[in-house]
Amino acid sequence: MKYLVSLLMVLSVLSCKNDKTENGLNLPVRPIDTLEVVSEIDTLVILEEVLEAPKTHKEIKAELEAKGFETFDYIDEKTQDTVLMQKYFIAFLKSGAIRTQNEEEAQKLQQAHLAHLGKMYELGYADISGPFGDDGDIRGITIYNVPTLKMADSLANADPMVKAGRLEIEIHPWWAAKGFMLR
Known part of the structure; x- marks a missing residue:
């Protein structure tokens, strides 16, 4: 469109x-x-x-696999379309052990945290991030669009909030259909 x-x-x-x-x-x-x-x-x-014609399913899959991403296909029974699945990594940002920063320090860490997440998005390493709406142990998530767990872990642990111990990271592989959007 x-x-x-x-x-x-x-x-x-x-x-x-x-x-x-x-x-x-x-x-x-x-x-x-x-x-x-x-x-x-x-x-x-x-x-x-x-x-310019959009890339074909095979072209997208070949590009992803050449970059080291894991993928698989399946046929949607309802539409008979071939759906390309890609492995992403979802990072749960959990409350860390060191939450003793004063308000000013916590605010500076929050700004640096948001700048880090913004940079991850700009560079194409993260597709979506956000906090949870409750005050639970899991504070938020980031979905990393990178080929390996090692890379996702490295990027997540580079977050200033994680480095300061205010947040901890728990990462899991997560499969999603390539090109599908949130509604």
Whole structure:
């Protein structure tokens, strides 16, 4: 859908070019200058990117496996579609043994914790993170999109809250369908 919207936007820009006329005739007032040519070339490049075919199931699976991810397929009985499953790692962030920081220290750790999680997301290592809504021992989760438990463990333990002992990490392999979203 987003490709269709982008394509329609590009086409509307192209069709709405401001062709100035003289004396009511459809004659250009001036010749096309270099800037307009570059703009049209840029528009064509954008149009090519919009029209680029999405990757096939086999291409996505091959890319993941080349990076070391574990995958498997199954056929959805209802739709008869092939579903690609990928192994992720879910990290449970649990209350740590060292929770004696004063309010100011705890706030600084929280800011560093959020910055760490934001960086993990930006780099593509984590797909989703968030706290739980109760005040239980498990404080939140992060789902790591990395090929190995060792990598997920290393990234999770690099969190400033974990380093300070305020949080502890418990990681489990977790399978999810590639490309499915939360609703």
